[in-house]
Amino acid sequence: MIDVAALRRHDLVYVCSEAWSGLLHGQVEGEIEPDLLAWATSGRPAIFRRRICSDSMDIVPLGLPLPPDMGRKRLTLACPPTAVILAAPPPLxxxxxxxxxxxxxxxxxxxxxxxxxxxxxxxxxxxxxxxxxxxxxxxxxxxxxxxxxxxxxxxxxxxxxxxxxxxxxxxxxxxxxxxxxxxxxxxxxxxxxxxxxxxxxxxxxxxxxxxxx
Structure with missing residues (x-):
């Protein structure tokens, strides 16, 4: 299981595909949800974000910045540590x-x-x-x-x-x-x-x- 305490700002977090529908529930408009669910099948990451007051201590706080053609908003997500497959620093x-x-x-x-x-x-x-x-x-x-x-x-x-x-x-x-x-x-x-x-x-x-x- 991932050591949440070891994560740093901007770290990439890869979440198991079956957890993505739960991450996105209530976060996005219906028309872009299929594109975001495709995120999981493509093996794309989220990003570790700063914990906010509403976050419980037993979750991994995540963010997902969307590209311009998907609204360019940043989603605030969270998942249990058991859903994390891998964490890695940003690319060189x-x-x-x-x-x-x-x-x-x-x-x-x-x-x-x-x-x-x-x-x-x-x-x-x-x-x-x-x-x-x-x-x-x-x-x-x-x-x-x-x-x-x-x-x-x-x-x-x-x-x-x-x-x-x-x-x-x-x-x-x-x-x-x-x-x-x-x-x-x-x-x-x-x-x-x-x-x-x-x-x-x-x-x-x-x-x-x-x-x-």
Whole structure:
């Protein structure tokens, strides 16, 4: 059975096919329910989300972002841990490259050449994972970048800033600490003495020097 405590924000959660009808009950309009039930037979994942007040402690909280042609809404789902087959981190940036628009690829290539430890979430990741059309003309490149220390974070944000200045799309990246907490890269780059840090339990302001302490 899945260890719910080990799950992190943006983790992909694969649910057994027979549990999907229960997950979707009361969540969607009738006309798109067949498309979502096909999600299960295609082996597509949901995403681990932050627990909210109405969630009981014995469920796995999940989200499912729908593509534009299915309403682009985000479903709030939940399932018992016994229904989870597998949990995995978001895909690596190098793996999603074939699903990226051609005009994005030089910027992605620059990040890959720098050997930054990037994973991808958001529209590009979902397009890669599902084969459905998630990307639009205003989509961002959403990244998770593992950083081991403040020195690592400073080096990484300098690189992101350089690539972002020339990129045709907005780069929205989170720096992920060894503890799994996250801070937006532009916030770290700003030099603010306090940072808004996110985890699967919520958000909090912490002193800059405490992020990697």
């Amino acid at each position: 940036l190098r793996d999603v490259l074939p699903a990226a628009p051609a005009r994005w690829r030089p910027a992605i290539g620059a990040l890959l050449e720098a050997d930054v430890s990037c994973r991808c979430f958001g529209s590009l990741a979902w397009q890669y994972l599902t084969g459905l059309s998630y990307l639009t003309g205003t989509s961002d490149l959403d990244l998770l970048v593992a950083c081991r220390s403040s020195v690592d974070a400073t080096r990484t944000t300098a690189l992101l800033n350089d690539v972002a200045e020339r990129a045709p799309m907005r780069i929205d990246a989170e720096l992920i600490t060894p503890r799994g907490t996250a801070v937006q890269w532009r916030e770290w780059l700003s030099g603010n003495p306090e940072l808004l840090v996110k985890s699967h339990t919520g958000s909090a302001l912490i002193a800059r020097e405490a992020l990697f302490a």
